[in-house]
Amino acid sequence: MxxxxxxxxxxxxxxxxxxxxxxxxxxxxxxxxxxxxxxxxxxxxxxxxxxxxxxxxxxxxxxxxxxxxxxxxxxxxxxxxxxxxxxxxxxxxxxxxxxxxxxxxxxxxxxxxxxxxxxxxxxxxxxxxxxxxxxxxxxxxxxxxxxxxxxxxxxxxxxxxxxxxxxxxxxxxxxxxxxxxxxxxxxxxxxxxxxxxxxxxxxxxxxxxxxxxxxxxxxxxxxxxxxxxxxxxxxxxxxxxxxxxxxxxxxxxxxxxxxxxxxxxxxxxxxxxxxxxxxxxxxxxxxxxxxxVSKDIIQRWTYPLVPDVQFFGNCVTKLERQGTYRASDIGLSRSAKIGPFTVIGSGTTIGNYTEVANSVIGEGCIIGSNVSIDGCYIWDKVTIEDGCKLKHAIVCDGVVMKSGAILEAGVVLSFKVIIGQQFAVPAYSKVSLFQQPVTQDSDEELEYADNSSGNIEIASIPNTPEKLEEDLTTELSDSQIQAASEVGNGGAGFIWSVSEGGHEEGWRHSVAPIPADRLVEIIKNATDELEISNEDGNILPPSGELEPGSVNDSDEDVRDDFAHFEKEVEATFLRAVHENIKEDHVVLEVNSLRLSYNLTSSDCAGALFYAMMKLALDTPHGSPGELVKTVASVIAKWKKLLKYYLPSLDEEIEVILKFEEMCLESTKEYSSLFVQVLHLLYDKDILQEDAILNWAAEKEEADESDKLFLKQAEKFIQWLNEASEEE
Missing domain, CATH: 3.90.550.10 (Spore Coat Polysaccharide Biosynthesis Protein SpsA; Chain A)
Known part of the structure; x- marks a missing residue:
């Protein structure tokens, strides 16, 4: 021990x-x-x-x-x-x-x-x-x-x-x-x-x-x-x-x-x-x-505390491709689509043409047909009827969503709430069978220390919160009818009013991604702070020693910083892939990282290229030919993003050098496909002819041990030279 x-x-x-x-x-x-x-x-x-x-x-x-x-x-x-x-x-x-x-x-x-x-x-x-x-x-x-x-x-x-x-x-x-x-x-x-x-x-x-x-x-x-x-x-x-x-x-x-x-x-x-x-x-x-933290667990940063390891006796959950975990006894329609980074608990059934991605679904849930669930946390024994749409929401035990109901981003439905047919719950709303407390707690730190109900009331259920455990099978009282009117026909629940912090706190503490306008504002403010210069005109580092004359720029620190930078760029890119974030917003995030680490445009290009190639490698494939096709589709989709960081030939050459390094170290599976991928990047207009020829000319001066990929690309380089001469 x-x-x-x-x-x-x-x-x-x-x-x-x-x-x-x-x-x-x-x-x-x-x-x-x-x-x-x-x-x-x-x-x-x-x-x-x-x-x-x-x-x-x-x-x-x-x-x-x-x-x-x-x-x-x-x-x-x-x-x-x-x-x-x-x-x-x-x-x-x-x-x-x-x-x-x-x-x-x-x-x-x-x-x-x-x-x-x-x-x-x-x-x-x-x-x-x-x-x-x-x-x-x-x-x-x-x-x-x-x-x-x-x-x-x-x-x-x-x-x-x-x-x-x-x-x-x-x-x-x-x-x-x-x-x-x-x-x-x-x-x-x-x-x-x-x-x-x-x-x-x-x-x-x-x-x-x-x-x-x-x-x-x-x-x-x-x-x-x-x-x-x-x-x-x-x-x-x-x-x-x-x-x-x-x-x-x-x-x-x-x-x-x-x-x-x-x-x-x-x-x-x-x-x-x-x-x-x-x-x-x-x-x-x-x-x-x-x-x-949920995403970190699913992506296995917390190993061995992950869904498929029996660290506290949870039900048997099997890890499948693209970070999907499924219990062995789920009922899944053949036409249903389960996307990446999704966990499905024991005894849950999912109907026809339903799509689930980036979500956690608990045990014993009944999910109907033509339902769309993206970025949500569905707890146990939840019923979601046909045609519902849920995006970046938390749905607690026993909730019922009637057909056609919609949850906008950031919604939280507390225990046993019922959302009526076709009703759309507004973004960042919190819905509960409890009425919102009339008075705030005297101490902001106090959660709910007293186990009695205090000032909080629940529609037609007097006494203590434990009464919630009983099924709501009694006839509706006046207060429940009032609650039902707040969440649609046949619903039950109170929509809490926005707190003093307003929508600012709503999005800042929400499971929903930060809204685009807020994202731009945050990054702009952070960028402005990072670009504040001292009297000598040097950019002040985000963190540093206040010791006179001290310099902390060892090669090891620089390597560590770049490794951290690459990981953060990769995480940013993967989130963009899985949450359909626009390229413009990814550029904002990567630019803020570049400023934080005091790096260059070519560093961004190399890190993004690595993230794209790693995504292609992690996508299931059989033959090397299939892998090249996957690379082609990833590059085609994110070409605009990569090209943003390739303003000149120098950056393009850096990408080729980065690819060489990857083939030798982190992604060796590409080492036999170097020429095919290089040709692909040329065909897709990621790399210009001059960038490849300049890289080849530089490599001619290198040691023999450093010419491995140049030799692989000899015929391609020769073809480019001949084409250039013909022109």
């Missing part, structure tokens, strides 16, 4: 070693988000039990903790605590010999601070512990982070916490906007990795950062970052719990506790960071990050 592996690498006296061996690695899992961003769904079910690619969120967190060597987990339950406790007691997590799960229940905690104070009073934590929320998905190993944390603690007892962070380049699309979170600014000592400053954009004015002069005086070197993602995975010493008990104004883990410790000069407590690179870690904060 991780705790024991860490012991071998430690230094110190025998007593310290003995203590480390004796104390099992513990974790505190907060099963309450203390937030309202998942309403109205979380009025009826706790966030940690919401399905994430057909498995409750908390299962991902527990599966990771178990795999990382944690031996004891204390699950703090507040909102809908009975549901969480019942689920865990009936799950595989209870009763395991080497992994104990204990629940701690509270009815009146309104913040993470309250939860940690209550846990402190129980005296259950006996050593360093992992602090995590039950909406966290990760596959990282804790070994190195624990080792670093323990070694720091031996040297400095004030090192009370290690925060896990992840590199995330500041593209406005693939970073903050992708997860729907605020932009985060951190100052870190590059030598010790100590956290010196922490601020999210919500608390800053137009993205500016004000650093205390004392911070600059006391620290010889500071790295200021807006390219890090907070994974909300913390390694804490037991003193952290007592600090919350000593400071009752500490409520929020970051805004109060972390920032409080950073400005406290008296006690001298320190927080350090541990950055992960190849591992995955993300927290599901809102509907947008729910969508992003």
């Amino acid at each position: 991780v705790a024991k592996k860490g012991n071998r690498g430690g230094v110190g006296g025998e007593d310290a070693e003995e203590e480390l061996t004796r104390v099992p690695l513990q974790a505190i899992l907060l099963a309450d988000s203390f937030a309202t961003l998942f309403r109205p769904i979380t009025l009826e079910r706790p966030k940690v039990l919401l399905p994430l690619v057909n498995a409750p969120m908390i299962d991902y967190t527990l599966a990771w903790l178990e795999s990382a060597g944690v031996e004891e987990v204390f699950v703090f339950c507040c909102a809908h605590s009975k549901q969480v406790i019942d689920y865990l007691e009936n799950s595989k997590w209870f009763g395991q010999p080497s992994f104990s799960v204990t629940t701690i229940e509270s009815y009146n905690a309104t913040s993470a601070g309250d939860a940690l104070r209550l846990i402190y009073e129980r005296h259950v934590i006996r050593g360093d512990f992992i602090l995590v929320t039950g909406d966290t998905v990760s596959n990282m190993s804790l070994t190195q982070a624990l080792k670093e944390h323990k070694e720091r603690r031996r040297k400095d007892s004030n090192a009370v916490m290690t925060m896990v962070i992840k590199q995330s380049k500041p593209s406005p699309i693939t970073h903050q906007s992708r997860l729907g979170t605020e932009e985060l600014f951190m100052a870190i000592d590059p030598n010790t990795k100590q956290l010196l400053y922490y601020e999210d954009k919500a608390d800053t004015l137009k993205g500016t950062v004000s650093l205390d002069k004392a911070l600059l005086i006391d620290n010889s070197s500071i790295s200021l970052h807006n390219d890090k993602q907070d994974c909300y995975i913390d390694i804490c010493c037991p003193e952290v719990l007592s600090l919350f008990t000593d400071n009752f104004d500490y409520q929020h883990l970051r805004r109060h506790f972390v920032k409080g410790l950073l400005v406290d000069d008296i006690m001298g407590y320190k927080i350090f960071t541990h950055e992960i690179h190849s591992s995955y870690a993300a927290r599901i904060d809102n509907y947008r990050s729910y969508d992003a």
Whole structure:
């Protein structure tokens, strides 16, 4: 287990070693988000039990903790605590010999601070512990982070916490906007990795950062970052719990506790960071990050926490081509089309000529004929009648959509809502059998701590939310008739009015892609910020050290940056393919990435070319001839996009050099097809004759070992030369 592996690498006296061996690695899992961003769904079910690619969120967190060597987990339950406790007691997590799960229940905690104070009073934590929320998905190993944390603690007892962070380049699309979170600014000592400053954009004015002069005086070197993602995975010493008990104004883990410790000069407590690179870690904060993390799971970034691996006893799901997963017992019409990156749960039936793509469908759903589902999350036992259209929506358990109903982008239908025939639910609407709360909670962090119904009413169902579990078989009352009128003929549900944040919050935290006009605005603002020059006219980097005279431009860093850039361009391109994003919008995204990484047009061309060739390679094919045909169709469809980044012969030559590199390294299957693809790019007017001839002339001067593909292309080059002479 991780705790024991860490012991071998430690230094110190025998007593310290003995203590480390004796104390099992513990974790505190907060099963309450203390937030309202998942309403109205979380009025009826706790966030940690919401399905994430057909498995409750908390299962991902527990599966990771178990795999990382944690031996004891204390699950703090507040909102809908009975549901969480019942689920865990009936799950595989209870009763395991080497992994104990204990629940701690509270009815009146309104913040993470309250939860940690209550846990402190129980005296259950006996050593360093992992602090995590039950909406966290990760596959990282804790070994190195624990080792670093323990070694720091031996040297400095004030090192009370290690925060896990992840590199995330500041593209406005693939970073903050992708997860729907605020932009985060951190100052870190590059030598010790100590956290010196922490601020999210919500608390800053137009993205500016004000650093205390004392911070600059006391620290010889500071790295200021807006390219890090907070994974909300913390390694804490037991003193952290007592600090919350000593400071009752500490409520929020970051805004109060972390920032409080950073400005406290008296006690001298320190927080350090541990950055992960190849591992995955993300927290599901809102509907947008729910969508992003779901896609990451389906695309296997979270391996082994993926649908076809039995990591918590989910039903047998088979991985098929193009990232499609199907349970073994689904009923699928022959004329139905299942598109890429789709998961279909057990017992679900899909009717004639229905099309499903980029979606997750739960268990026991009945989907009729001529239905269109794109980019949606359909939970369990949902009925969708003939002719319905759904795009980028969340549909909870037991919902019924009557024939011809339409869900516009960003819609959320809560449990057992009924949408009437032909009714179109407007974009970003939230529909629930609960009426919208009349008054807002006094504390913005409070999700729904009280397990009673409070100010919330549900049509014709008095008493508690648990009554929702009963079938709605009684006759309609006046309030239900009112609810029905809101969602069409034969429907049942209230459409909630737009929140104070308005449509701005609607699209920012939605599962729907960012609207085109907003996308242009975001990228323009980000581009303007990146192009702000200093007095010397140099573009300021998005993240860098504030140490005088320091330069951080090693070849290794440049290679790492370019590798990150290529991955982000590929992810942007694949999203454009699967979500039918227009070329103009892809250009905007790639341009913002180019500015973020301070790269050239030829770098963009090379990265896009790689993404296109990789797409063709990943598309099922038999013979080499079929692969070339697939390349031809991909290039033909995206020719305009690629040509945008080929303004001169120099960029075209760079594409040929990139293709050579691919044939030798990342996509070797193309090595025998080099000439055919080169000829294809010439025929499709991607590469001009002069670019190919200039490349050949340059290669003539190269070493023999570097002429492999030039020799393959000799006849083609000869043909081009002869054609040129004839002209």
